Amino acid sequence: MLLQKRRPMIEAALDRCLTGDAPGGSTGARPAKALFGLLLHHLATGATPAPDALLPFRRHASRFGDALRAILDDVIGKDGSTDLSMRCVDAFWTCLRLAARPMPRGSMGNITANS
Secondary structure, three states, X not given: OHHHHXXXXXXXXXXXXXXXXXXXXXXXXXXXXXXXXXXXXXXXXXXXXXXXHHHHHHHHHHHHHHHHHHHHHHHHHHHOOHHHHHHHHHHHHHHHHHHHOOOOOXXXXXXXXXX
C-alpha cells in the first residue's frame, strides 16, 4: 500500500506541522505517528479505535485532520490520486467521530446485567 510505503515521510511532515519540531528536535511525543497509525489501522480493518487510544493526542487531532490532505498530496504526489487523499481525510474524521461517540444509555461495554 502506498501509504505504508511513504509512511515515514508522511509522519515526519505531519509531526512538523503538529509540533513545530525541527528535525532531530523531537520531544519524544509523536502525535502524528500515533494518529496516522490509527488511521491506517482503521483503513485496513474498519475498526474504530478505543477512545483511550485517542486521548493522549486529542489536542492534535484537529490540526492533524486539517493538514492531512495537503501533506498526503505533497508526499504521494502523482503516485497517488486525489481520491486516495480525500478517502484518508474522510476516514480520519469518521474514525474520530466513531471513537468519540458516547456509549448508549445503560450500556457498559461487554458487561451485561447478568454478569
